[in-house]
Amino acid sequence: MNKKRCISIIGSTGSIGTQALEVIEKLQDKFEIIALAGGNNVELLKSQAEKFKPKYIYASKPISVSGTKTLSSLDEIAANKENDIILVACSGKIGLKPTLKAIENGIDIALANKETLVMAGDIVMKKAKEHGVKIIPVDSEHCAIHQCIKDISQVDKLIITASGGPFLHKSVDEMKNATVAETLKHPRWNMGKKITVDSATLMNKGLEIIEAHHLFGFDYDDIEVVIHPQSIVHSAIEYKDGSVIAQLGLPSMHIPIQYAITYPDRFEGIKSRSFSFSEIARLDFEEPDFEKFPTVKLAYKAGKIGGTATACLNAANEEAVFAFLDGKIKLYQIYEITKKIFDEHEVIQNPTIDEIFEVDNTIREKTRAYIAQIIL
Numbered sequence: 001m002n003k004k005r006c007i008s009i010i011g012s013t014g015s016i017g018t019q020a021l022e023v024i025e026k027l028q029d030k031f032e033i034i035a036l037a038g039g040n041n042v043e044l045l046k047s048q049a050e051k052f053k054p055k056y057i058y059a060s061k062p063i064s065v066s067g068t069k070t071l072s073s074l075d076e077i078a079a080n081k082e083n084d085i086i087l088v089a090c091s092g093k094i095g096l097k098p099t100l101k102a103i104e105n106g107i108d109i110a111l112a113n114k115e116t117l118v119m120a121g122d123i124v125m126k127k128a129k130e131h132g133v134k135i136i137p138v139d140s141e142h143c144a145i146h147q148c149i150k151d152i153s154q155v156d157k158l159i160i161t162a163s164g165g166p167f168l169h170k171s172v173d174e175m176k177n178a179t180v181a182e183t184l185k186h187p188r189w190n191m192g193k194k195i196t197v198d199s200a201t202l203m204n205k206g207l208e209i210i211e212a213h214h215l216f217g218f219d220y221d222d223i224e225v226v227i228h229p230q231s232i233v234h235s236a237i238e239y240k241d242g243s244v245i246a247q248l249g250l251p252s253m254h255i256p257i258q259y260a261i262t263y264p265d266r267f268e269g270i271k272s273r274s275f276s277f278s279e280i281a282r283l284d285f286e287e288p289d290f291e292k293f294p295t296v297k298l299a300y301k302a303g304k305i306g307g308t309a310t311a312c313l314n315a316a317n318e319e320a321v322f323a324f325l326d327g328k329i330k331l332y333q334i335y336e337i338t339k340k341i342f343d344e345h346e347v348i349q350n351p352t353i354d355e356i357f358e359v360d361n362t363i364r365e366k367t368r369a370y371i372a373q374i375i376l
């Protein structure tokens with residue numbers, strides 16, 4: 001990076017967005033912030049804008065920051081060719097359209113938003129190829145794989161690690177009656193609420209398999225999941241000749257965020273301390289228990305079916321997770337509800353973006369209606 005990289009962050013007030021700003025603060029001479037876009041936490045967005053002085057902001061409610069122009073849509077950020085790269089750090093489907101818009105404008109993407117690929121991976125990756133746009137994953141597992149791959153044609157399989165979440169070694173009964181607070185207590189990673197619940201049910205891993213399929217173009221049968229409770233090995237690849245390359249590091253999202261926004265360069269940046277194998281002492285691996293965590297198999301199934309199956313899986317699961325966070329349903333019901341809605345979905349193959357959004361809306365309504373009915 002011999003000149004300042006112009007960056008915008010969609011979702012600057014969330015978990016990834018705030019950590020990205022911590023990275024950028026350490027690398028102030030490397031970046032110029034074009035725009036920051038935040039969700040409901042307008043106060044935080046305002047203080048971020050006052051501190052980092054972006055040219056533009058986008059907020060869900062009207063705010064004013066002197067010296068900064070307020071935009072009226074995320075698309076305006078995505079269409080602004082001043083950007084070299086846009087970090088899509090928001091969660092949910094809101095990330096999809098601006099990502100496509102940015103790709104059409106030839107702007108590289110640092111992608112933290114899983115839904116973009118789970119909902120519309122075929123369309124997004126095709127468009128990125130057409131426009132010569134780089135999509136650099138921020139998700140730690142995919143970022144690890146991105147770092148391991150030298151020649152993708154020589155790679156036989158991807159090995160995605162999973163911490164196993166807070167219920168890894170708890171009984172099925174304990175898991176069934178888990179409270180929201182217990183579920184949100186993730187042993188390794190500090191993340192947003194929705195993804196933390198997904199990590200507890202392992203649906204997060206399911207969504208990551210779909211994400212990996214699109215990012216790296218591997219068949220689902222060549223993407224493996226292994227439980228690794230310490231979250232030090234962030235994922236690995238196996239080459240044809242049996243060589244396995246893994247990426248290791250302390251479990252901090254700062255590292256993959258920094259990698260994605262500075263790629264292909266590397267800087268000391270926010271690194272806090274040096275890695276020590278002897279400090280870590282041991283690394284454990286085990287096969288996932290698909291009976292206890294059936295979400296992973298459901299995600300494989302959805303991925304293999306393709307079309308709108310994965311958008312349906314995503315929408316039903318997210319609505320069920322919200323219902324759990326609202327105290328309306330039990331943890332295990334997230335899977336039961338998701339599976340029921342998924343099984344009833346009539347898949348559209350090769351959908352358009354509009355069809356995907358329509359499926360997303362219909363499935364959410366259906367899921368909410370079904371939840372309302374079962375909690376009566």
Ligand code: MG
Binds near residue numbers: 139140141208
């Ligand atoms: Mg991940």
